[in-house]
Amino acid sequence: MGFLYKKLSEKDKEEIKKEAKRIMDSFGKKLSKIKELPKEGSIKRENSIREEGPGKDGSPDFKKRILENAPNKNKDFIIAEKKGWE
Amino acid sequence: MVEKMTTLEKLKKYLEKIKEKDKDLNIFLEVRPESELIDEAKRIDEKIKDGKAGRLAGYVIGVKPNINVVGFHASCSSKVLEDYKSTYDATVIKKIKEEDGLIIGMVNSDEFACGSSGETSAYGPVKNPVNPELIPGGSSSGSAACIAAGFCDMALGSDTGGSIRNPASHCGVVGIKPTYASVSRHGLIDLSMSFDQIGPIAKNVHDATLLLDVIRGKDENDSISLESGKLNLKELGKKKKFKIGILDFKIQDERIQKLIDEKVKEISKKYGWNVKKVRIEYIDTAIETYYPIVYTEFFSATRKFDGRKYGKKIEDSCGPEVLRRVLGGAEITRSEHEGRNYYLALRVRKLIEEEYARAFKEMDIIISPTVPRLPHKIGEKITIEEMYSYDALTIPSNLAGNCSMSVPVGKVDGIPVGMQIMADKFQEQKMLEVGALVEGFGERR
Incomplete structure (x- = not known):
């Protein structure tokens, strides 16, 4: 599988899935050989709590902008197929 | 440094060059209507004459298509978002406009910034203006190439693992990856949120520095962004x-x-x-550290591309490298309970x-x-x-x-x-x- 864009068949997708797993497994194997690893997470923040305050008023055209690119909509609603995620 | 041409003269020169050469280089995905560009150039020149122009007056700027600019498609060089029209300006774009920078259009890139070569775009690869047989680098391929081709003065790219610096090197131009959190990501369609930064590409260090100074700064719309202070261009050289x-x-x-x-x-x-x-x-483990984090964060970032609110479902419409990262990220999150991959990489x-x-x-x-x-x-x-x-x-x-x-x-x-x-x-x-x-x-x- 190359890098140039192409429409992918189901067979291509299976091959890509195997490639991705192979790469991640090999990368994980290399990293697991490092002996001394820190315990903490990677980002130090002095202040990680945001002051919420009274909040901003949404702009009047916010709804219009949110719906503008929806492929299927009905006035104020985006229409999506039921159980489409399954 | 702005040459002694009016904005309008320079714009016309660039448009002519784009018409002549871009069909061979595939750099621009969208160029603004000529009449609009000319009107804006004239307005900017009036402001320059009146001494009221901003710091970017006279500069013509290209933008990577993962950055939202009202009136353009933020396609991310993908079929997934080919019909997605930006409904707001990214913070960096607002800042450029406030300083009278003239945005000429959206340039090509690797699809969803996934790539280091400029080959993964759904709209065909960008060619390196220095040698069109070669890759220009990526993922900000068009951003670097448009400068090298002489199509504009400056460009915005995004850098997650080298995506500004890599094509800048291959195309012979200057590219900057700013300190993480110094430039607002509001309006950037994310690849990997703990790495992404928008940055400038230009013909020379002075111009790249100027654009960086304009775009950086704390932004309430990007909660991790931080103030950096002004850059001193007079100290350069x-x-x-x-x-x-x-x-x-x-x-x-x-x-x-x-x-x-x-x-x-x-x-x-x-x-x-x-x-x-x-x-x-x-440092010899940098690649093995970077990609598990990117795969995981990209998988998370792309859950919104389900074809309902906008665009198409990403898994149905993307190219090989994007799918590799999505499926790789999905795999990592499944096996993560063992602490492998993502947590180890962190x-x-x-x-x-x-x-x-x-x-x-x-x-x-x-x-x-x-x-x-x-x-x-x-x-x-x-x-x-x-x-x-x-x-x-x-x-x-x-x-x-x-x-x-x-x-x-x-x-x-x-x-x-x-x-x-x-x-x-x-x-x-x-x-x-x-x-x-x-x-x-x-x-x-």
């Missing part, structure tokens, strides 16, 4: 002493390292720089960050080649590991969160080679001053 570290890391093409070493020797002799080799432990990232912090206590700047090899031919068969290895020298800066830039310093086999100049977090002023001095010594294009 002034003779100063710096402590320079040359990265001790063996690369694929020794001719590139030789060129970098020779340039550093020349410049340090003239300016009395203190130069020594520097070793960064664990811990190694911490080690690399600490290594750089240690090194920058001793030196001001770390220098290396930007890319360890010359660009391959477009469409050439290379392995995933070979593709990812292009990022070996740029990724560490994203892992550590510090700032780095690529400055053209010469050619190997007629192909531009960039020197990467890296400084500690929020030390852009130092980095840019060194960059300006190095630029003075680069082989003229």
